[in-house]
Amino acid sequence: MAAQLGGDLQLGAHVTAIHRRANSLYEVHSSKGVVVAKHVIVAGLTPSLITAIDFQPPLDGAMDQLLERMPVGTTMKYSMVYEKPWWRERGYLGKMIFLNTSVPSNYVHNCFDNSPYSWSRGVLTCFTEGAQNRAFLRLTDSEQKAVMQNILAEALGPTEEKMVEVLSKNWADDEYARGGYNIFFPPGVLSSFWPAAQRIYEQRQLGPPGLWISGGDYSLPSLGYMNGAIQTGEETAMKIIRELSPKVIV
Template identity: 20%
Template sequence: MTHQRNRNPGLITTFLMVSKMRLLGNWSLQETVHAEGPEHFRRFRLITYYILTPAQIQYRPALPMERQRLAQCMPVGHMTKFIITYPTAFWKQKGFSGEIVAHPSKSCPFGVTFDATSSSGSPALVGFIAGVQACYWNNREMEDRRHAVVSSLVKYLGLEAASYIHYEEKALTLKSLKLLRLVNQKPSEKRRLKCQKDWAQEEYNGGCPVNIMVPGMLTFYHPGLRKPCGRIYWAGTETATQWCGYLSGAVQSGQRAALEVLADVSPDVLSHGELQEVRGDIIKAPSDLSRVWDHTGGFTTSSRLLKSLTIMAVAVGGAMFLRKAGLGKKLSQSFFLVVIQK
């Protein structure tokens, strides 16, 4: 298959699903190949779908090992979101907020629900099935999940929870959006609508709400979260410093990454404050581990603090175990105080 070649390095291309990326030595340009489209030649790349495996996007030459480790050891969470619309916000009429925090089980799929009434006044509840429960319930039939969710809502909110409007699996389609609009216009309609979204089925994120570092990663590899790899810059809600995992975090990360690119391409267009912001936000990763572990086997200040916090956590756990074992409140408190003082 012959690909078209776009060699205008000044052109900004958006919404490009990248499958390969190759660094061209002479001009320091990268060649990006769409899985089913033309080749593009650009000076810079801004990657917004964040932690991807090498099977999803191929880099030539390979990314630094620090970045590869992040991709290997930052799995994304597993969460399913459902929304149920109702003719009336009966939970408010009964004095409830609509917020439920439940212990997930084989009878109750969700862990939390919230009032999701729209700004136009369409009553709805939104809930989340997460973690192990998401794995368990997503292997069940659609009707099993629907029945379990509705039964649990009836348990917490009353029989009115069973009188929802309509059921539909997965994301809203154009057809279901039209149905929602019709229901809003005719509140007396008793057609039922339920929408369910499983982010694990999404091609470019594979889960929700955010990537999580496995134990040990934060200590050594966190500087690489936002650190550019040559002319490749990183954005996405996982790189946000506030509201990580939310749309607000995605917007913040995009603004930060755009400033980083401008600081490299045309620093004159940025104000002094913006340049300071960029220089302070790009965290330099240590070239070796000597800053956190010296060659004599001793801990530096940051690692010593981490060690102290670990000892404190063990102390608290030990005190709780002693109290639960019935060895006495006084003994457990003494044990806790002795360890903390050391």
């Protein structure tokens, strides 16, 4: 897909401002320069990243306040790499869901086998979420590792297998994500801001004509999932195609 787009695709371009000119065209300012366009889709950005963009004219009050009330959850991916997937030899799939609230499992919601298909390494990936995540982050690296080893021992039994590497990513620390897995609506937000939500979720409009929104967080049937990102992207593209070529049947 990137090859088809050729030079029109600019990767690593941090968008900082979207300004609507008097002639209704948009200037999109990024770290790679300025692009002028009739239609702009703000695609995939979580709400706090959208409101960090300098919009001129500014987003209307209801839209801005709705976005300010759509937080993203907190999650960390903690992957433990072993020489081999030793749990398989014990007949375990490596998928674990922790329902008890006692230490050590109260730090982790679930884990699964994330080994490469070749099984050249064994990788178990665990997720710490919400309050568990914030408590886990207060531990030192060695304390975190010990917690995880205890959790695995609790679920799979003790092992002498050496953990050769730990790879972890806390999504709230990623300046281009600011959390995960997706947004959620605290109580009262949808009922208080329903017209603005309809503009996002039904009409795909973020601001004045030509300023669109899509992304996994803005899908009605698949909020928070990759198929939601694709569905909203296609839906928004179709709306633009219809506006550009009203006679085209798509």
